[in-house]
Amino acid sequence: MKTGLLLVISGPSGVGKGTICRALLEKDPTIYLSISVTTRPPRAGEKDGRDYFFVSEQRFLEMVARGELLEWARVYSFYYGTPKAPVFEALAAGRDVLLEIDVQGGFKVRENYKDCVLIFLLPPSWEELEARLARRGTEDAQARQLRLDWAKQELSLYYRYDYAVVNERVEDTVAAIEAIRVAERCRSHRQHFSWLKTLLEG
Numbered sequence: 001m002k003t004g005l006l007l008v009i010s011g012p013s014g015v016g017k018g019t020i021c022r023a024l025l026e027k028d029p030t031i032y033l034s035i036s037v038t039t040r041p042p043r044a045g046e047k048d049g050r051d052y053f054f055v056s057e058q059r060f061l062e063m064v065a066r067g068e069l070l071e072w073a074r075v076y077s078f079y080y081g082t083p084k085a086p087v088f089e090a091l092a093a094g095r096d097v098l099l100e101i102d103v104q105g106g107f108k109v110r111e112n113y114k115d116c117v118l119i120f121l122l123p124p125s126w127e128e129l130e131a132r133l134a135r136r137g138t139e140d141a142q143a144r145q146l147r148l149d150w151a152k153q154e155l156s157l158y159y160r161y162d163y164a165v166v167n168e169r170v171e172d173t174v175a176a177i178e179a180i181r182v183a184e185r186c187r188s189h190r191q192h193f194s195w196l197k198t199l200l201e202g
């Protein structure tokens, strides 16, 4: 069976990462969306084991020490990390895996798994990013400002990703990522044609 694609989706807070990942999953339920562990407290409406695994700092550091995370980073003042085992199980089962993680995490995934596909989401404009974050209404003004300051740092690194997609309309962004998946599957290094091998060697 062909190994699935490991797709990393990053971008500034409020750009629409969660929205796009949910929409991709709705269209293709074979995708595996990785659930991260975090020390951040849950937001209203968030569920343990669905949105994140909410853990104590002690438990998080234990997982790091045991090598259970594919990557981890400190974002804002919390720890976030990707549990390794479920990602590799899903890839081996031929499923594409989505990681919705920050840019530092994306670079670490590239170090640990070269064949990953890094996709950066950008807002149509800075003003639109501010408006989306405000509209979501999950943070107070101070937490929002912290995310916007961090957003500038993240945006300055977009060119180091394989793809940069502007999240203007949800449907178009989903279509662009689906096109990336199709193109990545067609890359020659991911293709093995047994009949051709037989022909050339036979």
Ligand SMILES: Nc1nc2c(ncn2[C@@H]2O[C@H](COP(=O)(O)OP(=O)(O)O)[C@@H](O)[C@H]2O)c(=O)[nH]1
Residues within 6 Å of the ligand: 010, 011, 012, 013, 014, 017, 018, 036, 037, 040, 071, 072, 073, 075, 080, 081, 082, 100, 101, 102, 103, 104, 105, 106, 147
């Ligand atoms: N490196 C890393 N970053 C993560 C992980 N999970 C979430 N993040 C990132 O942490 C940041 C904060 O996420 P969150 O607290 O849900 O806030 P939001 O991005 O404003 O919705 C975002 O950039 C996420 O993409 C993870 O497992 N690893």
Ligand SMILES: Nc1ncnc2c1ncn2[C@@H]1O[C@H](COP(=O)(O)OP(=O)(O)O)[C@@H](O)[C@H]1O
Residues within 6 Å of the ligand: 011, 012, 013, 014, 015, 016, 017, 018, 019, 020, 132, 133, 135, 136, 167, 168, 169, 170
């Ligand atoms: N393409 C889009 N156009 C308009 N609003 C969007 C779009 N994508 C996401 N949003 C809205 O922007 C806000 C932030 O989206 P969210 O998915 O929570 O971002 P992130 O996960 O990147 O922090 C939400 O209110 C969401 O409904």
